[in-house]
Every structure is written in C-alpha cells, then in structure tokens.
Amino acid sequence: MxxxxxxxxxxxxxxxxxxxxxxxxxxxxxxxTATPLDEHKGFVRNKGRDEPGEPCHAELYFLExxxxxxxxxxxxxxxxxxxxxxxxYNCAQKLTTFLEENHHISLHIFxxxxxxxxxxxxxxxxxRALQVRAGITIMTSKDFERCWVTFVDHKEKPFQPWEGLxxxxxxxxxxxxxxxxxxxN
DNA sequence: ATTTTCAAT
Numbered sequence: 145m146x147x148x149x150x151x152x153x154x155x156x157x158x159x160x161x162x163x164x165x166x167x168x169x170x171x172x173x174x175x176x177t178a179t180p181l182d183e184h185k186g187f188v189r190n191k192g193r194d195e196p197g198e199p200c201h202a203e204l205y206f207l208e209x210x211x212x213x214x215x216x217x218x219x220x221x222x223x224x225x226x227x228x229x230x231x232x233y234n235c236a237q238k239l240t241t242f243l244e245e246n247h248h249i250s251l252h253i254f255x256x257x258x259x260x261x262x263x264x265x266x267x268x269x270x271x272r273a274l275q276v277r278a279g280i281t282i283m284t285s286k287d288f289e290r291c292w293v294t295f296v297d298h299k300e301k302p303f304q305p306w307e308g309l310x311x312x313x314x315x316x317x318x319x320x321x322x323x324x325x326x327x328x329n
Numbered sequence: 330a331t332t333t334t335c336a337a338t
Binding site for chain 1: 334
C-alpha cells in the first residue's frame with residue numbers, strides 16, 4: 145500500500161468514503177508461538193457505487209480471501225486485520241458466522257474509526273455480536289505504527305503520527321467500549 | 330461546540 149493511501153484512509157481525523165482492510169495471518173503452535181504466513185498478507189478495499197458491478201464492502205473480499213486459503217482445520221491460526229472503518233451490521237454478521245463455523249481461526253480487528261451508518265440493523269448490535277467471536281479494538285498510535293511498518297511502502301521512513309491522533313483514538317476507544325458494554329439494541 | 334461514514338447531494 146502506498147503512503148498516501150494509508151494516510152488518506154487510516155488517518156482517524158479524516159472521513160473517506162471508502163474502506164481499506166489490511167490482513168495478516170499467523171499459525172500458532174501448541175505453545176502459542178506465532179509463525180507469520182507472509183504469503184497470506186495483503187489488503188483489500190471495497191468496491192464503491194461509482195464502480196461497475198455490484199458494490200461490495202471490504203470485509204466480504206476479506207472473507208473471500210480467507211476461504212481461498214483453505215487453512216488446515218487441525219491447526220490454529222491468528223488473523224489480524226487493520227480496517228479503516230468498523231464493519232457495518234451485515235459485515236459484522238457475516239464475520240461472526242464465519243468465525244462460528246471456523247473455530248481454528250481467531251480474528252482480531254483493529255479499526256481506525258467507527259462506522260455508524262445503519263443499514264439493515266444497528267451497527268452497535270452487529271459489533272456486539274462480533275465481539276463474542278473476535279477481538280475488536282480502536283487503533284492506537286502503536287497499532288497505526290504496526291500497520292505502517294507491515295503494510296505501507298514506507299521506504300524506510302518511520303511512522304509519523306498526525307496531529308490529534310492520540311486524542312481522537314482515545315475518544316473513539318471510549319465510544320467503542322460504550323457500544324460493546326451496552327446491554328441491548 | 331465539533332458535521333462528514335464501504336455516498337449522495
């Protein structure tokens with residue numbers, strides 16, 4: 145991913161109308177030692193309404209990727225993804241179902257911002273259901289840096305935090321905590 | 330005090 149794509153989409157003070165999702169996979173052995181599977185590292189983006197064909201959220205392309213790997217059900221894998229918006233209700237449901245059917249796969253989602261557009265259900269309830277099967281947290285500067293180091297063509301440049309990163313991240317983190325803690329809806 | 334959202338005006 146190039147530098148501008150990262151900045152335009154993951155900067156938590158911007159409001160891009162598209163979504164990028166970076167993913168990586170590790171195999172865990174009996175002692176929980178992680179071995180990165182770099183052949184399955186990459187990123188996807190949504191297909192927008194201004195593009196030909198049916199629009200599609202980034203998460204569905206991500207699921208397509210995972211399925212194509214045919215990960216061994218006798219092993220255990222840890223998937224990590226960095227996504228620029230939290231999953232909508234539908235995508236959260238699809239991810240939840242996938243994880244219920246694939247216990248050999250664990251998923252942790254780091255999200256830059258909270259997507260709050262309601263479609264067929266409330267984004268809050270979608271995220272709460274997802275949290276039962278997956279880890280979901282707001283990206284802190286440490287996470288932005290890891291995403292930068294792992295996925296951006298950074299040309300050896302270190303990650304440069306932007307103005308207000310920490311404050312915004314903290315605020316979003318509190319918002320997400322409130323969503324995940326709520327009892328209904 | 331603080332919009333904007335995998336768009337649609």
